[in-house]
Amino acid sequence: xxxxxxxxxxxxxxxxxxxxxxxxxxxxxxxxxxxxxxxxxxxxxxxxxxxxxxxxxxxxxxxxxxxxxxxxxxxxxxxxxxxxxxxxxxxxxxxxxxxxxxxxxxxxxxxxxxxxxxxxxxxxxxxxxxxxxxxxxxxxxxxxxxxxxxxxxxxxxxxxxxxxxxxxxxxxxxxxxxxxxxxxxxxxxxxxxxxxxxxxxxxxxxxxxxxxxxxxxxxxxxxxxxxxxxxxxxxxxxxxxxxxxxxxxxxxxxxxxxxxxxxxxxxxxxxxxxxxxxxxxxxxxxxxxxxxxxxxxxxxxxxxxxxxxxxxxxxxxxxxxxxxxxxxxxxxxxxxxxxxxxxxxxxxx
Ligand code: SF4
Numbered sequence: 001x002x003x004x005x006x007x008x009x010x011x012x013x014x015x016x017x018x019x020x021x022x023x024x025x026x027x028x029x030x031x032x033x034x035x036x037x038x039x040x041x042x043x044x045x046x047x048x049x050x051x052x053x054x055x056x057x058x059x060x061x062x063x064x065x066x067x068x069x070x071x072x073x074x075x076x077x078x079x080x081x082x083x084x085x086x087x088x089x090x091x092x093x094x095x096x097x098x099x100x101x102x103x104x105x106x107x108x109x110x111x112x113x114x115x116x117x118x119x120x121x122x123x124x125x126x127x128x129x130x131x132x133x134x135x136x137x138x139x140x141x142x143x144x145x146x147x148x149x150x151x152x153x154x155x156x157x158x159x160x161x162x163x164x165x166x167x168x169x170x171x172x173x174x175x176x177x178x179x180x181x182x183x184x185x186x187x188x189x190x191x192x193x194x195x196x197x198x199x200x201x202x203x204x205x206x207x208x209x210x211x212x213x214x215x216x217x218x219x220x221x222x223x224x225x226x227x228x229x230x231x232x233x234x235x236x237x238x239x240x241x242x243x244x245x246x247x248x249x250x251x252x253x254x255x256x257x258x259x260x261x262x263x264x265x266x267x268x269x270x271x272x273x274x275x276x277x278x279x280x281x282x283x284x285x286x287x288x289x290x291x292x293x294x295x296x297x298x299x300x301x302x303x304x305x306x307x308x309x310x311x312x313x314x315x316x317x318x319x320x321x322x323x324x325x326x327x328x329x330x331x332x333x334x335x336x337x338x339x340x341x342x343x344x345x346x347x348x349x
Contacts (some may be wrong), residue, residue: 002192002223003176003209004216005032005058010040013047019216020051026220030207032056032078041068045156048073052255056105063089070096078105082114092122094143097186103147108134109180110154127155129163130170137171148173149206153180157195158261163186164199174206184223189222193229200230236341248276250294258317259292268328268335269342282307290327291319303327 001164004023008015010033020031024240035041035057056076057069063084066077077097081090081104097104121128129152139150150173152163157179164175171188182188192210197206210222225291227233241250241256256274263272273291275281278300281293292299300318301308301323311319326333 001029001207002027002220002227003030003032003056003207004028004219004223005209005211006034007216010034010047011038011043013043013050016043016047017050018049020053020055022040022049022217024221025215025223026052028053028216028220029208030054030056030076032058032209034058035065035069036060038065038068041065041072044069044072044074047260048236058107059207060083062086063093066093067096072100074102076103076105078107080106080108080136090139091143094145095139097147098145103149104140104145104272105149105151105176106133106140106174108132108136108150108152110156110159111300125156126159126162127157129154130166133163133167134170137173143299146173149176150174151176151178153178153211155179155181157191164204165202168204175204176207176209177205178209178211179294183213184213185214185218188214191216192222193226196226197230200226200232233268234339237263237266237268237270237272238256239263239272239274240288240291242276244276247279248294249296250274250299252294255292255294255299255316259320260315262321262324266328268332269338270324270328270331272324272333289331290324292316 006016008019010016015323023031030275031053033055047339054075056078057074058078059069061083066079077094084090088269101287102292108129110129113132117128117132121131126208133150133152150167152167154160154163168175177199179192182191190301191208196208208223210219212219224233228238231285235327239260244252259274271288273288275285275291275293280294282291282305284293286305292301292304297313298310300310301320308323
């Protein structure tokens with residue numbers, strides 16, 4: 001499942017509801033909200049009836065906020081029991097989570113490890129992350145609470161990868177993956193894709209968040225693309241396009257961007273190719289369902305290896321759009337079967 005987090009002030013109900021609507025529209029499946037004080041916890045009561053996706057309340061230190069968020073209808077809590085100061089407070093949160101059947105995510109972060117853990121592992125962040133996760137897990141298990149999910153995030157992708165591997169080997173709980181403070185749009189996506197790609201390919205990870213210093217909608221788009229590249233999701237169209245080279249005699253980059261926009265709302269896993277030349281293009285895109293390839297001011301539209309028609313460059317986009325619509329209508333059930341064969345069971349937190 002693809003998650004994101006709001007960047008609005010949770011106390012601003014309208015702004016938060018609007019941002020969640022944008023995230024849901026982009027494909028966000030679970031959203032986390034910061035709940036830093038009682039006003040924010042109270043705002044949840046107004047926010048929750050107006051949103052269409054599950055909401056996780058992110059709480060630090062104050063157990064009363066967790067109780068209030070739970071009573072106000074959130075679907076899950078992100079709270080580290082080790083931060084709640086007293087056993088009685090942990091017990092109260094666990095009791096509430098049990099009553100309301102809420103999962104709890106233990107979210108360990110390299111930037112906010114407990115002092116005792118840092119002292120034990122002064123030069124080994126990975127070991128400290130794992131130790132902190134196991135400590136927090138034990139606190140919940142001691143209360144016979146097992147409906148939990150774990151994250152061990154670091155801003156260093158390979159530290160994060162190793163920490164998740166160790167936690168996955170040590171406990172049976174689902175894992176929420178993330179490279180924390182991953183950076184701005186391009187850098188953040190690359191770091192997240194590398195780290196999550198390794199883990200997901202090894203079968204580790206149940207939900208993901210691509211954490212970006214950018215519009216949260218970008219986090220959602222990137223998350224879906226990562227799952228799609230791994231074959232774990234097939235719920236949208238994929239674009240195959242060549243980089244262009246000296247053989248291309250058309251404006252390939254322009255057409256590729258237009259086709260990308262054209263397929264943005266397609267919710268079937270059709271493979272679309274946009275190639276610069278006809279000599280190599282269809283061959284290089286042989287696994288595409290439908291494609292378009294340039295040829296001296298013209299474009300050929302093809303399905304598989306079969307040419308459907310040749311059109312002048314000025315009419316290429318419209319002609320391709322029409323052919324794509326026909327292809328989707330004729331092949332809907334085949335594409336739905338393809339979509340069914342992707343993915344694994346998802347877990348909510
Ligand atoms: Fe070059 Fe043609 Fe290959 Fe595109 S498909 S990279 S234009 S050879």
